[in-house]
Amino acid sequence: MLLALDGLQPDVGHEVLWIVRDCLSEEILLVRPLLSSTQGDLTALLKEVKELLKELVVPVKGIISDGEETIGSAVAFVFPDVPHQLCQFHYLKDATKPLYEADRNAKTQLKKHLRGVRPIERALEEHHTPENEAMRGYCLAVRASLTDDGRSPLQPSGLKLHDRLTQVSESIARVQGKKACPPL
Secondary structure (H helix, E strand, C coil), rough: CEEEEEEECCCCCCCEEEEEECCCCCCEEEEEEECCCCCHHHHHHHHHHHHHHHHCCCCCCEEEEEECCHHHHHHHCCCCCCCCEEEEHHHHHHHHHHHEEEEEEHHHHHHHCCHHHHHHHHHHCCCCCCHHHHHEEEHHHHHHHCCCCCEECECCCHHHHHHHHHHHHCCCCHHHHHHEEEEE
């Protein structure tokens, strides 16, 4: 059996829901809310899982978790001869933190240039013309782009925002070229 151990904390200061599951079958073996994530609490949790698996005569061949020190200590205590590695998602997330921060900063800078979209929309609502409706559509596309946070680390939201704004800008340029109207 290959065990995965992770804690889910919905809000700071609340209980942490710890889940131990088998990675191969995806079966959840044990779920417990714990008030803390101390080595002692996690050791007790892992001992309970070890007893359950001993009764079933199922060997543990590996354990996967995030990089929390208390988890590593508890795993080493309860399963001293079992290999323990970092979860690939957590490892990738930790490895990309500098890129994430740079992307977040870039998104913040892009957003600064787009603060006036809502007043433009309001102004366009006063006169219902086909051109104004098209421009309101562009404003809506920009606002929708601002709210998409992507999925770090593989879909950085700053790059996604830049790509979408580039598409909007290129579309406006194509329309201006077709209409032969002065640039906005």
